[in-house]
Amino acid sequence: DTEVTQTPKHLVMGMTNKKSLKCEQHMGHRAMYWYKQKAKKPPELMFVYSYEKLSINESVPSRFSPECPNSSLLNLHLHALQPEDSALYLCASSHPRGLASYEQYFGPGTRLTVT
Amino acid sequence: SQQGEEDPQALSIQEGENATMNCSYKTSINNLQWYRQNSGRGLVHLILIRSNEREKHSGRLRVTLDTSKKSSSLLITASRAADTASYFCATGISSGSARQLTFGSGTQLTVLP
Numbered sequence: 478d479t480e481v482t483q484t485p486k487h488l489v490m491g492m493t494n495k496k497s498l499k500c501e502q503h504m505g506h507r508a509m510y511w512y513k514q515k516a517k518k519p520p521e522l523m524f525v526y527s528y529e530k531l532s533i534n535e536s537v538p539s540r541f542s543p544e545c546p547n548s549s550l551l552n553l554h555l556h557a558l559q560p561e562d563s564a565l566y567l568c569a570s571s572h573p574r575g576l577a578s579y580e581q582y583f584g585p586g587t588r589l590t591v592t
Numbered sequence: 593s594q595q596g597e598e599d600p601q602a603l604s605i606q607e608g609e610n611a612t613m614n615c616s617y618k619t620s621i622n623n624l625q626w627y628r629q630n631s632g633r634g635l636v637h638l639i640l641i642r643s644n645e646r647e648k649h650s651g652r653l654r655v656t657l658d659t660s661k662k663s664s665s666l667l668i669t670a671s672r673a674a675d676t677a678s679y680f681c682a683t684g685i686s687s688g689s690a691r692q693l694t695f696g697s698g699t700q701l702t703v704l705p
Contacts, residue, residue, distance in 0.1 A: 522692065583636070
């Protein structure tokens with residue numbers, strides 16, 4: 478299984494809502510990532526988990542709260558978002574070590590719209 | 593922050609022609625990768641070239657790396673309509689136990705049938 482799955486595919490939420498994005502992989506990867514991508518722009522790294530511990534937080538606002546409950550799952554909890562947070566949210570995973578650790582496997586993304 | 597710039601921003605070619613995309617980056621790297629993204633979808637890893645390699649091939653893909661100029665190119669030969677996508681270079685650095693990729697600005701390739 479070389480797939481990273483993300484749910485939901487699309488999400489529309491109001492600025493007062495609380496929602497969560499989910500990501501799952503069963504490739505035994507111990508590094509998992511959240512990226513944000515605006516239209517016609519490259520992905521921007523938000524968070525990195527390595528061995529279920531948060532190792533990188535790229536100065537992301539606290540209205541985004543990541544969680545890695547186990548080695549296969551990664552969540553992104555959303556609260557009090559702003560319309561400018563509307564974007565494609567991508568999850569990725571990779572091996573934790575060696576050259577292969579740089580090759581990231583991406584999920585299809587969650588298209589988030591904040592109204 | 594964005595590490596690299598790619599050019600051209602957009603490229604339109606006929607099926608069967610070759611497509612060349614260029615990427616420049618700013619800092620020292622361990623390796624450089626190229627990814628493809630179909631519209632509104634996730635990225636797919638295409639090829640990785642290490643900092644001590646100068647050229648690498650994979651099927652119809654040829655990647656070059658010039659660390660002295662901090663630049664790389666991706667050549668797709670005999671293009672097909674299915675190659676229509678955005679292509680991103682990404683530079684990889686190690687940050688403790690984590691691996692950090694920074695993506696270039698991307699090239700939108702359109703292959704006309």
